[in-house]
Amino acid sequence: MLQKKRHNYLTLYNRRIFDDFAAQEKDHIFLLIPILLAIGIGLYFGMTNETPLWVALTGAVISGLTTYYLREYYIAFLSTLSIAIVLTGFSSAQIRTHYLDTNFLPYSFGPTGIQGRIASVTPSQKGYKIILEDLQISRLRADHIPTRVRLHANSLKTQIKPGQWIETRAMLKPPPQPASPLSFDFQRHAYFQGIGAIGFTYGQIKVLSEEASPFSFFENLRHVIQEKITHIFPNTNDADKKALAIALLSGNKQLINEETHEAVRAAGLAHLLAISGLHIGLVSAIFFFGLRSLLALIPSVSLNYPVKKWAAFLAIAAALCFTLTTGASTPTVRAFLMTSIVLLGVILDRKAISLRTVAWAAIAILILLPESLLSPSFQLSFAAVTALVAYYEKRSPDLSSPSYIRYVKSIFTSSLIATAATTPFAAYHFNHIALYGVASNLVAIPITVFWIMPSGLLALCLMPFGLEGVALHIMGWGIELLVWVAYQTANIPFSQIATPSMGVPAIIALTIAGLMICLMTKIYRKTGVALIGLGFLLASLNPLPDIVINETGKLSAIKDQEGNTYVSNLRHASFTRENWLQNWGLENHKPVSFQKKLPCDQTGCQFQHKNGTWVSFNEQAIALEEDCQKADILITPWDSPMICDNPKHIIDKKALKRSGAHAIYLGNGKIEIETVRDNRGLRPWTQYGR
Incomplete structure (x- = not known):
């Protein structure tokens, strides 16, 4: 009897504590799932030795079962559930690593004959980058043959396409180690791309199979888009137009010259060149509103069928095609997932944009591509989107001002919030901060939204008919203006401030602070503000090597x-x-x-x-x-x-x-x-x- 009373007392006590917390943060508990997944993934990549695959999986299963049986004890329930999610993140990273099993070339080798199938061909400023798979390399042991190689070719006398089998001679070496203990890990990056060796070609490339693989459809489509843009802008005077048009319509930024790229970074406009929410959102919005308007012109259809939902479905398909055509980078996938969830909300008559949408996109990427957690693109894109959605969810619309003033205010506010959210990650990964990004974005974003991208998308639609010329030239004029804005901003004194390495503890503290401010309420948000000071303190105290x-x-x-x-x-x-x-x-x-x-x-x-x-x-x-x-x-x-x-x-x-x-x-x-x-x-x- 006494034991039963004690059990009831503990249950009531636990319930009261849980209810106290849940009353304040009940709408935000789900948002902790991607954070817990990220903790598990971070623990995996932070280890210095590999653990057996079964350890984390077993722990995840045990903690999951424990969570189920302790569901009446709310504190224990939340604790074991958190452990289960952390171990799930750890396991997803471990399974992904085990699944890829990229084989590295163990030593420099060559020159040697090499045959393989082209996975991708990317034009760059200094030639072409070719990724080969299904390799045969002469004089190299079978267990030393890398999974993929990335070759640099200065020029191509023979036109090559993804899916073709080629033969050439090359000098190969393993992916490079980090330049210092503080530097980016190129070997880890190459491992998760499946690249086990890098090198350069000698002499000509011989095509062994003329027929490209049908599985390389989007790679070939990207190649065709780049060729058509190059044909429209053949002159060296049009180099920036060509390079930025290719970057915005095919995702290849390799052709942008270093001077222009540096000016764009210094002006705080680099996000406009990464295919992300702005671009995917424009694609889906243009298709959604365009198709809905066309269908509305047919009374027999618009009055009898859910044309809004049809338009949403077709907009998802258009966004998917654009995502695959531009290379499906992490920011692009994140933007596509969020856009798809928003449009699914339209189809299902549910709320569109919310922090839950961001959380679902993060969960999907972290489970399927856990290595993306460590990439600058993932961190920058999710930092900006989380901060913006958190702000606009709590903001009441101001309908008293004229629409054009509201638009300018929204761009200014969005740029300010996104800049504040991404600055710590830019400083951590790139060791610099763009000071005038907010001002330059006030001019550059409208140019991109209303001029460059619409004309570029129109050019893509006209390419099958060979009528893309006029649209690309209009896009080129907008690009000229965008580049001018970038250079003018970059030439202002102190447009870009160099920052020393801030260290992992500092960026972790600043990340936790940002998440608490965006996701939590009341006292927890104030704690997040205090953590910002701790993050800056840790950054200033981070030791640098002599x-x-x-x-x-x-x-x-x-x-x-x-x-x-x-x-x-x-x-x-x-x-x-x-x-x-x-x-x-x-x-x-x-x-x-x-x-x-x-x-x-x-x-x-x-x-x-x-x-x-x-x-x-x-x-x-x-x-x-x-x-x-x-x-x-x-x-x-x-x-x-x-x-x-x-x-x-x-x-x-x-x-x-x-x-x-x-x-x-x-x-x-x-x-x-x-x-x-x-x-x-x-x-x-x-x-x-x-």
């Missing part, structure tokens, strides 16, 4: 206490140097060579930190014994001597092969060394030197 060394040991860089940077080589590995400067927040800084600032000779250079630490950058094996006598840290691309006791740390060929690029921290009075392997560990996508 010295970085690449994975071969042949390129090193130093940042001194005054913010000056020195590099061992100014002629090679420019991408790695630029990456290091970005991490330091010195993107526009010009480094100088070791030889101009450090005591150097033919065998290497010496550097003394203010704390007295001597660092030797050895370049010749003959000087290793001497450097062993006086250096506190010895850095060399060679194998160090068997007896080298004086240095506290030795970074030699063996250490670099085993652990990849190194970062050295000297600022806190002691020597700390971090490696790429420390951060990544041994995962299916990690590969170190052999």
Whole structure:
């Protein structure tokens, strides 16, 4: 009897606590599901070792069953349900990794003969990027053949299309390691694209099969669109028109020259070039309202049939075609899913846009493509959309002002909210912030919405009849104006501010803060505002390395206490140097060579930190014994001597092969060394030197 009373008391107590929380946040509990999934996925990718596949799946099943049996105990119910969702996210990432099982080329190889089927052909500024699958590579062991290769060809004398089988000679190498422990993981990115090697072609490409595969329909369609646009804009004076038209109508941004791309980024307009909600929304809106208006002109149809629902269904089909034609990137898929849910709401007579719509889109992407959580496109697009929907859900429409004033206000407000939501992620991934994005968007968004995209979509519709010329020229005039706005904004002083690497704890704190402000109410929202301060504090306290060394040991860089940077080589590995400067927040800084600032000779250079630490950058094996006598840290691309006791740390060929690029921290009075392997560990996508 006593036990039964105790059971009833606990049940009542748990119910009261749950009801207290649910009364405040009942409409937002569902929105926590994608967050919990993201936590599980983040835990998986944050691990340094792989766990057996059955562990997380078993945990998810057990916690799911526990949730069912504890459904009367609300605190326990919510706890076990949260654990089940987290483990589901973990399992989805693990299953996705196991399913792909991308095989990496273990070492540089070639030149060699290679045959394969073209998965995609993408024109770029410096040639063509070709992805091949179903490979046959001469003189290479069968278990070393990569799943896919991405080849660069300077020019193509033979026209090639996706689905064709080709033969060529190529030089291959594995996807590169991160340039430093702070840098983007290219190997992980390549693994989830199925790319196990990269390289470049030698000589001509021979087509073995002229017939393209029917399964490459949208790749071929993209290729045809690019050809037609190139035919309309053949002159070099029309380079920006051609490149941006191709980017907006086919999703290929490789043809945009670096100067224009940088101006667009500095002006805060880069989101206009990524096929996302703006573009998919325009496609679906044009088809929805256009088809509905056409059907309304037929009284016998409009009065007897649900033409609004028909138009919604056909708009979904149009948005799907545009999504597949433009490459189905993460922002595009997110936009398509949200648009489809909105239009399904029209079909089912349900509420269209809400945070639940955003949550459903996030859940679908995180379950099917869990690796997208780590991509800048996913984070930027969902940050902007979540903030905008959260704002407009709570905002009462102002009907007292004229429509054109309301429109300008909505663009200004939307740009301000989206900029505030995406700025931390832009700083984290790209190490810069565009200051004048709100102002430039006031001009650029109407140009894109009412001029560029409608004329571009009209051109797509006219392409089957060969009548796209006029529409593309009209689109080109709009692109000219958009580029002019970008350059004018980018040329304003301080249009773009470089920021140093902010660190993972800071971006996590800022993400949690943003989610609490958007999704929660009352005291929880105030807590989110406080967390923003914590995020900025963590970002400002994030330690930056004083010295970085690449994975071969042949390129090193130093940042001194005054913010000056020195590099061992100014002629090679420019991408790695630029990456290091970005991490330091010195993107526009010009480094100088070791030889101009450090005591150097033919065998290497010496550097003394203010704390007295001597660092030797050895370049010749003959000087290793001497450097062993006086250096506190010895850095060399060679194998160090068997007896080298004086240095506290030795970074030699063996250490670099085993652990990849190194970062050295000297600022806190002691020597700390971090490696790429420390951060990544041994995962299916990690590969170190052999």
